[in-house]
Amino acid sequence: SQQGEEDPQALSIQEGENATMNCSYKTSINNLQWYRQNSGRGLVHLILIRSNEREKHSGRLRVTLDTSKKSSSLLITASRAADTASYFCAATGGYQKVTFGTGTKLQVIP
Amino acid sequence: GAVVSQHPSWVICKSGTSVKIECRSLDFQATTMFWYRQFPKQSLMLMATSNEGSKATYEQGVEKDKFLINHASLTLSTLTVTSAHPEDSSFYICSAPQGDTQYFGPGTRLTVL
Numbered sequence: 355s356q357q358g359e360e361d362p363q364a365l366s367i368q369e370g371e372n373a374t375m376n377c378s379y380k381t382s383i384n385n386l387q388w389y390r391q392n393s394g395r396g397l398v399h400l401i402l403i404r405s406n407e408r409e410k411h412s413g414r415l416r417v418t419l420d421t422s423k424k425s426s427s428l429l430i431t432a433s434r435a436a437d438t439a440s441y442f443c444a445a446t447g448g449y450q451k452v453t454f455g456t457g458t459k460l461q462v463i464p
Numbered sequence: 465g466a467v468v469s470q471h472p473s474w475v476i477c478k479s480g481t482s483v484k485i486e487c488r489s490l491d492f493q494a495t496t497m498f499w500y501r502q503f504p505k506q507s508l509m510l511m512a513t514s515n516e517g518s519k520a521t522y523e524q525g526v527e528k529d530k531f532l533i534n535h536a537s538l539t540l541s542t543l544t545v546t547s548a549h550p551e552d553s554s555f556y557i558c559s560a561p562q563g564d565t566q567y568f569g570p571g572t573r574l575t576v577l
Contacts (some may be wrong), residue, residue, distance in 0.1 A: 357507060385564050396557065396570035397508075404564070442507060450496060450561045454508045 358445055358455035366461040373430045375458040377443030378423075384417055385446050388428050390439040391457075397442070400428075435464045466492045466562045467577045470569035477548055478577055485572045486559075487558030493538035494560035499531075502555040502571075514558075516542040548576045 356378040367373055379386070385404045390398040403410045403419045403426065410417045416429040426443055443455040466569045467490040477483050486499055487571055495516045500508040513521040514534055520533035530552075532544040 357509070387566065389568070394555070394573070397568040399565060399567070402565055444566065446564070446566070449513070450498075450565050450566070451510065451513065452498065452559070453510065454500075456508045 359456050364459045369462055369464050373433050375428045375441055377426045377455045379445040381447045383445045383447050386426050387444045389442045391417035392439045433462045435462050438462045466567045468560050468567045468569040470572050474573040476575045482546045487538045487541045487569050489560045492562050497541040497560045499543050500557045550576045552576050
């Protein structure tokens, strides 16, 4: 399977704490994106990092990319109850094909 | 950002019938669209790449005769699940790229009785 791996599979934290999710992928990529999905709903695009970038910020989100290790991390700072969702990394390779990670289910406890 | 719509958002059908799902890029053109399937509590798995004006490219293990894809215009791709069975019940999501970013439809939940 070309599917990427994410860890942890599930994460439960208190509101205000930081949440870190890690993603590994298998193929060469053009970029890597992170999405969130609320239960049974569609995907919401969070942030994109290109293969020549190492770190990117957007609001409370910080993404890192290490192409030598084929890994990425997503940090959500000062978490809120509304951040409760599943988070997926998605690696874009040739022909714009996207391979998703297995996902991290985040629960933020108020 | 760009908007991708899907129709219907949910559908219930009897076993043996066929179901068509539409994916539209509303404010941009897409020569390529992608179809994914997501089983409960699992990640998205790419099923096929839909190519405008040519045949779709299917991922390994996906039956092309069962999941018919038609990309008739630059803003519309359709996925038809033929002779649906209960094991085809799933959440089907399409995406279309604009620039570097993939934009996803809201998904279609298919339940086959």
